[in-house]
Amino acid sequence: MKTILEVNNINKKVGKKSLLSNISFSINSSDIVGLIGPNGAGKTTIMKSILSLLKIDSGEISINGQNINYTSHHGLHEIGALIENPSLYPYLTGMDHVRMYTHKRKNVSKETMHIINELNMGKFINLKVKKYSLGMKQKMGILIALLNNPKLVILDEPMNGLDPKSNVELRNLILSLSKKGVSFLISSHILSELEIIVNRVVIINHGKIINKSYVNDLLSIGNTYLNLKTSNNSKSILLLNNKDFKTTTSEDGTFQIKLIDKHSIEQIFQLLYRNNIKIIDFYKSGSTLESSLLKAIYN
Amino acid sequence: MLMLLKQEMFKISKKKSTIYIPIILFVLMIVVAFMSKGSDAKFYISSAFAGFQWTTILIIIISATSISEEFQYGTIKHLIYSVNNRYIIYFSKLIFVFLYSIYLHLLSIVYTFLIKIFVLGGIPKFSEQYLYGLSLWKNLMFNSFTDLVGSLIIISSVFCIACVTNNGSSAIALGIVLCFLGEGISSALSKLYLQFNGIKWNPFNMLNITNQLGNPSYYSITHLSNTQLLFGNFFYTIIFILLGSILFSRRRI
Numbered sequence: 001m002k003t004i005l006e007v008n009n010i011n012k013k014v015g016k017k018s019l020l021s022n023i024s025f026s027i028n029s030s031d032i033v034g035l036i037g038p039n040g041a042g043k044t045t046i047m048k049s050i051l052s053l054l055k056i057d058s059g060e061i062s063i064n065g066q067n068i069n070y071t072s073h074h075g076l077h078e079i080g081a082l083i084e085n086p087s088l089y090p091y092l093t094g095m096d097h098v099r100m101y102t103h104k105r106k107n108v109s110k111e112t113m114h115i116i117n118e119l120n121m122g123k124f125i126n127l128k129v130k131k132y133s134l135g136m137k138q139k140m141g142i143l144i145a146l147l148n149n150p151k152l153v154i155l156d157e158p159m160n161g162l163d164p165k166s167n168v169e170l171r172n173l174i175l176s177l178s179k180k181g182v183s184f185l186i187s188s189h190i191l192s193e194l195e196i197i198v199n200r201v202v203i204i205n206h207g208k209i210i211n212k213s214y215v216n217d218l219l220s221i222g223n224t225y226l227n228l229k230t231s232n233n234s235k236s237i238l239l240l241n242n243k244d245f246k247t248t249t250s251e252d253g254t255f256q257i258k259l260i261d262k263h264s265i266e267q268i269f270q271l272l273y274r275n276n277i278k279i280i281d282f283y284k285s286g287s288t289l290e291s292s293l294l295k296a297i298y299n
Numbered sequence: 300m301l302m303l304l305k306q307e308m309f310k311i312s313k314k315k316s317t318i319y320i321p322i323i324l325f326v327l328m329i330v331v332a333f334m335s336k337g338s339d340a341k342f343y344i345s346s347a348f349a350g351f352q353w354t355t356i357l358i359i360i361i362s363a364t365s366i367s368e369e370f371q372y373g374t375i376k377h378l379i380y381s382v383n384n385r386y387i388i389y390f391s392k393l394i395f396v397f398l399y400s401i402y403l404h405l406l407s408i409v410y411t412f413l414i415k416i417f418v419l420g421g422i423p424k425f426s427e428q429y430l431y432g433l434s435l436w437k438n439l440m441f442n443s444f445t446d447l448v449g450s451l452i453i454i455s456s457v458f459c460i461a462c463v464t465n466n467g468s469s470a471i472a473l474g475i476v477l478c479f480l481g482e483g484i485s486s487a488l489s490k491l492y493l494q495f496n497g498i499k500w501n502p503f504n505m506l507n508i509t510n511q512l513g514n515p516s517y518y519s520i521t522h523l524s525n526t527q528l529l530f531g532n533f534f535y536t537i538i539f540i541l542l543g544s545i546l547f548s549r550r551r552i
Contacts (some may be wrong), residue, residue: 053552071382071385072384076381087377088372089310092310100377103305
């Protein structure tokens with residue numbers, strides 16, 4: 001698997017305040033990496049550093065093995081980005097922006113038209129940007145980031161201002177491009193959406209990385225529960241408590257058992273079966289990216 | 300850099316001002332032509348019916364907005380990561396605005412010929428002798444060239460101002476004030492030139508180059524020869540270009 005982006009020990013201070021401290025991570029081809037953290041954690045600062053919009057104090061950043069820095073960044077040609085707000089000229093139409101940035105004055109490429117169609121921009125792409133709504137501008141910013149077949153796309157809060165349908169369109173587009181080898185670095189506060197698309201996360205707080213992992217590993221940080229409805233709930237709870245399982249009752253006639261490890265479900269079912277207790281209904285609940293993130297940050 | 304120049308041309312071709320500017324310039328020159336009837340026609344023809352002064356104001360506006368709009372719209376971010384370094388962006392804009400200045404000066408010359416024929420008629424003739432033993436049309440070309448050279452110091456200084464101000468309007472206002480007030484400041488300082496020789500080399504004095512070439516008596520204000528003024532213009536242009544490029548490259552995004 002080819003490494004597209006390598007960030008090694010980057011540090012950035014403003015006065016006495018440390019904005020970034022020993023930030024290191026990498027992105028391989030086809031990776032969709034979520035950059036997650038509370039407000040002011042340093043997500044946009046990291047993205048700006050990668051794009052040479054900000055001068056770092058120390059450390060190295062390389063794109064496709066080519067070192068980049070504040071004054072010389074040839075490797076950034078293969079990157080597309082949407083940082084903070086979409087950057088658009090109000091007197092140009094959306095299509096003018098496409099023609100200008102792809103250097104095609106007449107017909108745009110099939111790939112570009114495909115992205116325009118996938119994001120459902122056909123209705124307004126030929127209008128001047130000053131007439132766009134927030135969501136339209138956001139889509140335009142995403143489109144610009146995806147022009148010229150970038151190998152790595154950096155998206156800072158791409159779902160801002162997008163309605164639910166547009167979120168689905170964007171998600172599907174990102175997933176389809178990832179299958180073709182495009183890598184993504186995405187920051188977002190809408191963790192439920194991020195959870196669906198990212199395969200890896202980098203969690204940052206106070207300018208430091210506190211966790212780097214695959215999404216599945218992160219989800220295991222949180223608690224998982226088995227919710228049960230049995231023929232004798234009170235007896236079931238007594239038996240489980242004697243075996244050191246923690247239980248809580250719910251008003252809907254079920255009770256919840258906190259799972260300890262991957263063998264817990266098997267142990268619970270065998271225990272109830274041996275005591276002739278029938279299982280009427282059951283389902284699993286627990287970790288979301290949000291709950292795991294909060295646990296990772298605040299623990 | 301070629302890619303950025305093409306982008307600048309594309310952007311300006313989409314602005315409404317691209318259509319309005321030639322029209323406005325023509326109208327202003329015609330007004331001056333009518334006002335000049337009965338007075339020193341040769342002077343007004345050789346100075347393109349004040350077309351060069353109007354061009355200066357237009358160039359200040361173009362220079363200021365060329366830099367400030369990128370920061371105002373946030374488009375500077377895309378520009379920075381699409382090129383190898385920030386200096387390329389700065390110098391491509393500088394070259395573009397200078398090319399636009401050439402365009403406006405050529406337009407002024409064309410308009411002068413048309414306006415002279417249709418407003419003033421056959422007198423005076425373009426082939427008549429005027430200053431420096433040159434014909435009237437050669438004086439016009441010469442003034443156009445020197446004003447073009449003089450525009451370099453204006454473009455580079457306005458670029459500097461635009462790199463430190465927060466919006467285009469401030470840069471335009473400051474640019475116009477410094478340019479047109481600058482000549483007044485230079486006149487006010489002229490009394491000191493004889494006492495303190497070095498002061499005559501101040502950048503405001505360099506703005507008098509076109510005035511002096513059109514009216515040699517300006518030497519009493521500038522205390523510099525035409526060659527010295529030309530040299531001074533080039534010197535300060537280079538200083539402002541270097542300063543502007545540093546300010547641009549270090550400006551916080």
